[in-house]
Amino acid sequence: MRKKTSEKLLKCVDDILSSLKMFQNFKGSSYISAKINKLCSDNLAVLEECADGVENKEYLELLDKFKESVSKINLGDAAEISKRLKELISKSVIYKVVFMPYKASMWDSLESVWMAADKDKRCEAVVVPITYYELDSNRNPAKRVNEREEFPEYVPVVNDEEYDLENDRPDIIYIHNPYDDTNLVTRVESRYYSWNLKKYCEKLVYIPYYKWVDGVSSTSFKSAMYYADYTVQSSDDAVRRCIESFPEYAKELGLETIEIRNIMENKLINLGSPEVDKVVSLNNVKLPYEWNGKVARLRVNVLYNTTLDEIFKSKTFDKVKETLAFFKENSEKAFVIWRPHPLMRQSLVSMLPYLVDEYDEIMSEFINSSYGVLDTNASMHYSVFWSDMCYGYKTSSLTELYKYTGKIVLEDAPRLTNFVSKCSAENILNELKENNVVSEPDYSLENIVDIIASNDELKYGKHLDLENSGSKINNYILEKMCQEDEN
Structure with a gap:
């Protein structure tokens, strides 16, 4: 089930327990008792309607016991059963993970993460190639482009004009374009700027479309590094040097340097390179x-x-x-x-x-x-x-x-x-x-x-046996989601 559905069910369980507590405090009021009964019935109905989303027979058995304890106004049993119910609901969560590449030639920076998410039972993975513009010498849009037809045949893609981001509200969005409105050669549509995407997901993850070269690559500020929840780097050198560049980032953003340093230390993580995986x-x-x-x-x-x-x-x-x-x-x-x-x-x-x-x-x-x-x-x-x-x-x-x-x-x-x-x-x-x-x-x-x-x-070269970064990134972000859900 989608995370939003699970949150709805968890709220139903909590509301029923709260209702039972209220019932004990207002036993003498028939009006309030009727209201509480109605509230419990409505919430139990929702728990039954969404039972198909929990792939476990134990859920239905527990739900029957939960209903019985509620009907008997047995708060102790209901509270005990609710813990197991909530565990099953939480374990049944499927996270909506949307990948938003813009250039097909840069898809390898996201592909192994998509492959890991696509195989992961905890995920529903969708690839939405986003529209961008080629700019002329005056930095004005000269040509509107979408490269969805150029992606590998084994990658099912969704037309971004048909994808309702604002209503779908995915749990996780991955991007590889960090420039937003600052790119001088190409520019994505404004609805795909990192600060806009962040409005419609819980975790925005930026993975660079280039392979970092230790000691050589530029640490220049890119706006997605600030607005994304995580920027995945491929080496400790990349993380260290980007963090050390926080005064430059602070100047760009007009914020205090110490504030930016603290933010970057939490956002920048070394989890390897999907491009190397490829x-x-x-x-x-x-x-x-x-x-x-x-x-x-x-x-x-x-x-x-x-x-x-x-x-x-x-x-x-x-x-x-x-x-x-x-x-x-x-x-x-x-x-x-x-x-x-x-x-x-x-x-x-x-x-x-x-x-x-x-x-x-x-x-x-x-x-x-x-x-x-x-x-x-x-x-x-x-x-x-x-x-x-x-x-x-x-x-x-x-x-x-x-x-x-x-x-x-x-x-x-x-x-x-x-x-x-x-x-x-x-x-x-x-x-x-x-x-x-x-x-x-x-x-x-x-x-x-x-x-x-x-x-x-x-x-012919020498084959290297390396850990798959796509699986590592997918697991890391999902674990972060789960930890926050538990808290």
């Missing part, structure tokens, strides 16, 4: 149709992850052009699966409009070439599964996640071009056997491709 569980991922005949295991397939950070830092596409030129010149041994950030062009239009034409030219040349494929799939997992190594900037969530495949990661230095690594092939091979993550300029893309081409075992 990466380590990848198996037999189907090759996209348009990649057939192109991605071949005989070559070294390189996932080239081009990020917003590196372009915003370098403010040029020089490194990108140099990298693509390498693959064009070495197509016999290497093949590139190029995945620019899904919001690359939109971000350029909004933030660096003078680079848009150059980006379009690079993209046009690449699409018409044969030395690589462009990955525009909503999910990055095709690239992750079918590639033999990753080349990308260290601040990127994708680059960080790729490390969990056990395959080789070469961290890109965005401003560094035309350099030559001084490491010998023997030293590189020994390093790669010990550590799957190396960086420029100590190692170059050409070095790493050559070594992997000669050592097939490096293509």
Whole structure:
């Protein structure tokens, strides 16, 4: 039964016990006795009507005994039986859990939590992809988008225009968009801002759509971190550094720093990363149709992850052009699966409009070439599964996640071009056997491709056995709900 129903039943039990106490105090008043009898009858009727929601025969047996004790005005027996009745009602609660992703490409930040909730008998899990807007260079809405059709087929989705949030009032809502009205590239509809969602649920949980990189990721304030009941982080470093940034958050909110620190200490929790769950569980991922005949295991397939950070830092596409030129010149041994950030062009239009034409030219040349494929799939997992190594900037969530495949990661230095690594092939091979993550300029893309081409075992990586974060998050939030219900 829904939590609201259980609360109604628990109130009925308490009201009946209160009525019995009143009856003992007003035995001489026929008017009050009649009123009390009516109140008890009405509440008992509700307990019977909702019996189907309690999946336990013991409930009906206890209810019969409870009715008998009430009819005999036996307060002692009624109080004793009510404790067991209330326990059964509480154990029968089903929590409505709604997931509100906005981009299909970021669904992996919530998917393993949804999978855990969907299997959990305590939950009714619903996925409602929410509408957002692409913004123009003046930060005005230019295009209205909903990506519900792009979610995996095994995920049943609900049209957000048909979902009545205000009346349904779910117990728990999960989101992965923390920006509310502050995003400069895309923006969700205002009814989905975190402070609005919080009005219609008991627990609002924000899980970042990016994988935190210890010592590197930004701690910039995002409004959902304040309005959500919990922000799930994937490391102790993330929790610590976000808490240490409380003066910045206090300034943004116009509140006292000590107040914000106390709030953040209670909201920020390290429960792992659903995105890692997804990466380590990848198996037999189907090759996209348009990649057939192109991605071949005989070559070294390189996932080239081009990020917003590196372009915003370098403010040029020089490194990108140099990298693509390498693959064009070495197509016999290497093949590139190029995945620019899904919001690359939109971000350029909004933030660096003078680079848009150059980006379009690079993209046009690449699409018409044969030395690589462009990955525009909503999910990055095709690239992750079918590639033999990753080349990308260290601040990127994708680059960080790729490390969990056990395959080789070469961290890109965005401003560094035309350099030559001084490491010998023997030293590189020994390093790669010990550590799957190396960086420029100590190692170059050409070095790493050559070594992997000669050592097939490096293509497969080392499997990691990790605790499932989705189950951990689901259980943690449900336990918090149960604890509060008991109190």
